[in-house]
Amino acid sequence: MTNLATPYRTHTCGALRAADAGSTVRLAGWVHRRRDMGHLIFIDLRDRHGITQVVIDADLAPAAHAVASRVRSEFVLSVDGEVAERLPGTHNPRLATGDVELHATGVTVLSEAKTPPFYINDPDAPVDEALRLTYRYLDIRRQPMTERLMLRSALVRAIRDVHHEHGFVEIETPNLIKSTPEGARDFIVPSRLQPGTVYALPQSPQQLKQLLMVAGIDRYFQIARCFRDEDLRGDRQPEFTQLDLEMSFVTEETVMEFVETMIVEVSRRVVPDRPIQQVPFPRFTYEEALERFGSDKPDLRFGLELVDLASALGAPAPSGFRVFDDVLAAGGRVRAVRGPGMGAISRHHMDELVELSKRWGAKGLAHVSVGEDGSLHSPIGKFLGEETLRSIADAAGAERGDLVLIVADSFETSSEVLGRLRLEIGSRLGLADPHVLAYCWVHRFPMYQWDEEFTRWDATHNPFSGTVPEDLHLLTTVSGDLAVRSPDDPAGTARALQYDVALNGWELGGGSIRIHRRDELERSFLLQGHTLEGMYEKFGGMLEAFDYGAPPHGGIALGVDRWTALFSDQTNIREVMAFPKTQSGSDLMLGAPSAPDTAQWSELGLRYVGPAKD
Numbered sequence: 001m002t003n004l005a006t007p008y009r010t011h012t013c014g015a016l017r018a019a020d021a022g023s024t025v026r027l028a029g030w031v032h033r034r035r036d037m038g039h040l041i042f043i044d045l046r047d048r049h050g051i052t053q054v055v056i057d058a059d060l061a062p063a064a065h066a067v068a069s070r071v072r073s074e075f076v077l078s079v080d081g082e083v084a085e086r087l088p089g090t091h092n093p094r095l096a097t098g099d100v101e102l103h104a105t106g107v108t109v110l111s112e113a114k115t116p117p118f119y120i121n122d123p124d125a126p127v128d129e130a131l132r133l134t135y136r137y138l139d140i141r142r143q144p145m146t147e148r149l150m151l152r153s154a155l156v157r158a159i160r161d162v163h164h165e166h167g168f169v170e171i172e173t174p175n176l177i178k179s180t181p182e183g184a185r186d187f188i189v190p191s192r193l194q195p196g197t198v199y200a201l202p203q204s205p206q207q208l209k210q211l212l213m214v215a216g217i218d219r220y221f222q223i224a225r226c227f228r229d230e231d232l233r234g235d236r237q238p239e240f241t242q243l244d245l246e247m248s249f250v251t252e253e254t255v256m257e258f259v260e261t262m263i264v265e266v267s268r269r270v271v272p273d274r275p276i277q278q279v280p281f282p283r284f285t286y287e288e289a290l291e292r293f294g295s296d297k298p299d300l301r302f303g304l305e306l307v308d309l310a311s312a313l314g315a316p317a318p319s320g321f322r323v324f325d326d327v328l329a330a331g332g333r334v335r336a337v338r339g340p341g342m343g344a345i346s347r348h349h350m351d352e353l354v355e356l357s358k359r360w361g362a363k364g365l366a367h368v369s370v371g372e373d374g375s376l377h378s379p380i381g382k383f384l385g386e387e388t389l390r391s392i393a394d395a396a397g398a399e400r401g402d403l404v405l406i407v408a409d410s411f412e413t414s415s416e417v418l419g420r421l422r423l424e425i426g427s428r429l430g431l432a433d434p435h436v437l438a439y440c441w442v443h444r445f446p447m448y449q450w451d452e453e454f455t456r457w458d459a460t461h462n463p464f465s466g467t468v469p470e471d472l473h474l475l476t477t478v479s480g481d482l483a484v485r486s487p488d489d490p491a492g493t494a495r496a497l498q499y500d501v502a503l504n505g506w507e508l509g510g511g512s513i514r515i516h517r518r519d520e521l522e523r524s525f526l527l528q529g530h531t532l533e534g535m536y537e538k539f540g541g542m543l544e545a546f547d548y549g550a551p552p553h554g555g556i557a558l559g560v561d562r563w564t565a566l567f568s569d570q571t572n573i574r575e576v577m578a579f580p581k582t583q584s585g586s587d588l589m590l591g592a593p594s595a596p597d598t599a600q601w602s603e604l605g606l607r608y609v610g611p612a613k614d
């Protein structure tokens with residue numbers, strides 16, 4: 001055991017056991033609870049390690065008793081005394097130290113405390129989140145937050161250990177850099193020494209880690225802080241932490257294999273009691289993931305795969321229901337998901353599902369329900385006829401009492417809506433075992449997506465990703481300044497050597513095999529609408545480096561905040577960050593962001609000319 005003794009304590013508040021009875025010790029910690037019985041005062045003394053019951057007897061230790069009678073919750077104390085086994089019947093099995101108590105001989109107040117704005121000793125008491133963030137140091141004193149930060153620390157440690165065991169070098173890259181795009185807005189930092197210029201905070205260390213490969217480092221990793229200036233959602237923060245890694249002389253297979261080994265090792269070390277659903281992790285192409293689960297980050301803890309209804313509808317012959325026929329004729333899809341045992345869904349709940357589907361982009365939501373007697377019911381039955389309804393139910397694998405939800409739309413929209421409906425059904429029916437870790441890979445993403453606004457192709461992930469070899473010929477239309485920029489360009493169908501890893505329906509991370517040849521990288525930039533000059537201005541350093549011998553390389557980044565959240569059953573990454581920001585990007589505790597003082601403005605040669613602030 002690590003020795004945590006200091007002049008203020010011989011033991012932590014979680015250390016004492018029955019075997020210590022009779023020894024003289026000194027503890028230090030916060031007053032968790034105090035019960036004044038007059039003659040006897042009981043104090044539960046708490047630190048991060050645990051709680052020890054202290055008993056102060058007015059007869060045996062009158063001076064200590066006098067001090068103890070004026071202490072309040074959250075005072076910081078140092079207590080001397082003798083460890084005693086508790087009397088029979090007063091043992092507390094809920095405390096690791098529950099067999100003993102400390103008979104105080106002296107109590108010293110190290111710090112007084114005001115009454116805290118919320119209960120620290122009641123982890124289940126609901127507390128307004130703004131209050132928690134304003135007094136985060138008190139929130140962290142509460143056991144659930146302490147435990148999550150400890151879990152996070154264990155995760156980061158396991159990550160480091162496993163990487164070192166596999167020959168990786170941990171290297172820090174700077175935070176004041178030139179823009180490295182990951183599709184978000186940069187945070188910028190004005191330079192004082194070079195007025196009128198700015199640094200960007202890294203959206204990721206992408207370019208730097210690739211340069212480390214050019215530098216011959218071979219295997220790099222970093223627990224990297226990344227900054228992205230975008231609107232905050234549940235699982236987004238303006239700054240967050242990634243496990244960032246890069247490897248040289250690798251193929252997609254090499255990276256996926258290592259990452260999988262690493263993830264399994266780390267999971268087993270950090271959350272040994274949580275089963276991993278399947279190793280090797282299931283792999284899906286992007287197309288297949290959308291086809292089967294309607295998502296590129298499928299939750300595999302339950303089935304309910306999406307089914308295509310074209311043949312059940314007798315396509316290409318008309319089905320009798322115009323909406324379906326029109327969608328199919330236009331190249332769209334009619335697909336379905338099954339709701340087991342949901343056949344008797346109330347009108348109200350059905351309306352709710354229709355509303356949700358519309359919010360997710362569907363024009364409507366059709367359904368067929370199977371009665372307990374096997375009879376079929378559907379508002380569109382009069383168009384389709386009994387036989388087609390039966391084929392739909394069969395295609396969807398619906399049994400007595402089941403519901404079939406049907407969306408007719410483009411592949412993308414039907415995937416999006418049915419994918420979400422699948423999750424909705426899963427959560428209503430409690431189908432996903434919260435204990436299981438279902439990791440999977442999704443790869444072969446499209447290289448580019450068409451950007452209507454700027455009439456150009458944007459990299460779906462980042463512009464450095466390589467192309468699946470079979471698709472390289474699709475890119476040959478792009479050369480020099482003649483970059484073809486139309487949504488019909490065959491380059492748009494090229495697939496990237498990009499792989500994402502998902503866990504229980506969350507995107508845990510993503511990476512790719514990179515382009516390591518200068519001409520190919522230039523072509524990729526051109527396709528994305530960069531001019532030659534713009535490209536050199538933005539990525540000149542990296543392009544030049546590729547002239548000096550870049551090894552084939554690839555890597556990945558995994559979200560450390562998300563991983564910790566998933567390991568600790570949280571749905572919001574704020575719960576696993578020590579000092580997160582609010583939805584509007586504020587630090588409520590320190591009061592950031594705040595206006596710089598006049599001297600800071602003028603040193604930087606800046607003046608605020610925007611709208612007045614409150």
Ligand code: ASP
Nearest residue numbers: 204206511512555556557
């Ligand atoms: N830089 C990428 C990201 O931040 C990860 C990678 O491709 O390695 O998402």
